[in-house]
Amino acid sequence: MTTDPSLRAARAGMNTAAGHIVMVLLAIFSLFPVYWMIVTSLRPANAIFDTTPWPTAPSLANYDYALSAIPIIEMLGNTLLVSSVVTIAQLFTGLLAAYAFACWRFPFDKLIYTLIALTWLVPFQVVMIPNYLLVSSLGLLDSVTALILPHFAAALAILLLAQAMRSFPREVLEAARMDGARSWRILWEVIAPNLRGTIASLAILIFISTWNEYFWPLLLSRTPENSVVQIGIQMFMTSEGTQWGPLMAASTMASLPILVLYVVLQRQVVQSFMQSGIR
Missing domain, CATH: 1.10.3720.10 (MetI-like)
Structure with a gap:
């Protein structure tokens, strides 16, 4: 039984689109904690538990405090x-x-x-x-x-x-x-x-x-x-409580070198996976 080429192309396009949607959702799921860490580090102390997806009054005060505290x-x-x-x-x-x-x-x-x-x-x-x-x-x-x-x-x-x-x-x-x-x-x-x-x-x-x-x-x-x-x-987590703003600021600064390392070496990693698949 033969299949219409246009129908096969449509199915292939749907499968590709579905795969891209899944990858986008997984990317959002993986990156959201990092995004929330950065957003929290930019919030002032009186809005640290705000649930808005972005800071209404972004400030670098948490970074200044983290740099001076430790x-x-x-x-x-x-x-x-x-x-x-x-x-x-x-x-x-x-x-x-x-x-x-x-x-x-x-x-x-x-x-x-x-x-x-x-x-x-x-x-x-x-x-x-x-x-x-x-x-x-x-x-x-x-x-x-x-x-x-x-x-x-x-x-x-x-x-x-x-x-x-x-x-x-x-x-x-x-x-x-x-x-x-x-x-x-x-x-x-x-x-x-x-x-x-x-x-x-x-x-x-x-x-x-x-x-x-x-x-x-x-x-x-x-x-x-x-x-x-x-x-x-x-050090920002003590018995008196957790200083979430400075903690997130310090965590953001600690995450940057890892991100830079991956960006520099990602091409080699991708090539490694491709070569493994070809073998």
């Missing part, structure tokens, strides 16, 4: 430094370890790989106290360095990159070796450039996870100047 600029700088260093360190150590597991054969390699995978199942809260004792013995309490050291390597980065490298064409690696390239050159000039999408996706995950870290900085920090922005945001 050293949020220093905290943002510390958070950006810690997140950037941890992201670079985990990508670097992950690439080295993943290349070893994917391209080399050595004694007990599968056992070591399995043990690394098992560490991924252990929550950081379980090893938080031993890490604290180690950092304390090194005299690094209340320092930015202490926030970085326990996150210098991660099982997630190793597992994800090793899996991506195992799917890399072996013919390309053999050709590089026949041309005289050693492992270091193969990793950085052959494999890494072709895993840009995977690396970008992993970088976003690591950066956001580190940026949102709360318990470890709370355990280590003694002064606001050596703390991170998540601790600063919590």
Whole structure:
């Protein structure tokens, strides 16, 4: 039974329109909390619980108060430094370890790989106290360095990159070796450039996870100047009540670097998903 081409085109158009409507609704559902956070940060104190969709008298007073109440600029700088260093360190150590597991054969390699995978199942809260004792013995309490050291390597980065490298064409690696390239050159000039999408996706995950870290900085920090922005945001929540306006202002300022990171790397992420679909 044949179908009229115009009818098929109409059905395809309806399906496309329905898909776009669903995506628009999901986008609104996802972005509305962010929009409400920004709107609340612009409301004056006497209109903080107003239900209008936009502030009737927008003001930057909450931002001024947040900047004066806590050293949020220093905290943002510390958070950006810690997140950037941890992201670079985990990508670097992950690439080295993943290349070893994917391209080399050595004694007990599968056992070591399995043990690394098992560490991924252990929550950081379980090893938080031993890490604290180690950092304390090194005299690094209340320092930015202490926030970085326990996150210098991660099982997630190793597992994800090793899996991506195992799917890399072996013919390309053999050709590089026949041309005289050693492992270091193969990793950085052959494999890494072709895993840009995977690396970008992993970088976003690591950066956001580190940026949102709360318990470890709370355990280590003694002064606001050596703390991170998540601790600063919590300072607006006290037993006397929550200062919603400054809290939303600080949260908005804390969200901007994450948004910038995604905008910069979104192309690589999209290409990664497209390449995965083509495979």
